[in-house]
Amino acid sequence: MIVEFFCNAIFFILGFLINLFPRFPSFKSLEISLQPVYYVLNFVNHFINLKVVSMGLIIILLVYNIKFVWSIIMWLVRKIPGVS
Numbered sequence: 001m002i003v004e005f006f007c008n009a010i011f012f013i014l015g016f017l018i019n020l021f022p023r024f025p026s027f028k029s030l031e032i033s034l035q036p037v038y039y040v041l042n043f044v045n046h047f048i049n050l051k052v053v054s055m056g057l058i059i060i061l062l063v064y065n066i067k068f069v070w071s072i073i074m075w076l077v078r079k080i081p082g083v084s
Helices: 002-019 028-033 035-045 050-078
Strands: none
Touching: 028 035, 035 050
16 A cells, blocks of 8 residues: 555656656648548549659759759859959
8 A cells, every 4th residue: 555655656757757748749630631631642642653753853853953062062063263
């Protein structure tokens, strides 16, 4: 009985301290609102392989970002006096 009292007191204090942290919001409404998008993507996937399309988009974005970073690097190099 004494051990149970101390355990209950410790659990109460720990529960109180944990409840001081904010709770994370629920994302169930986001899952429900994206169901039509999943339906359309699955329908389109029957005609066009979306894995191939997504890989193509990733490659295009990668090349664009490499060109952008390269232009920033070249701009910085040109700002150095004596370097053309």
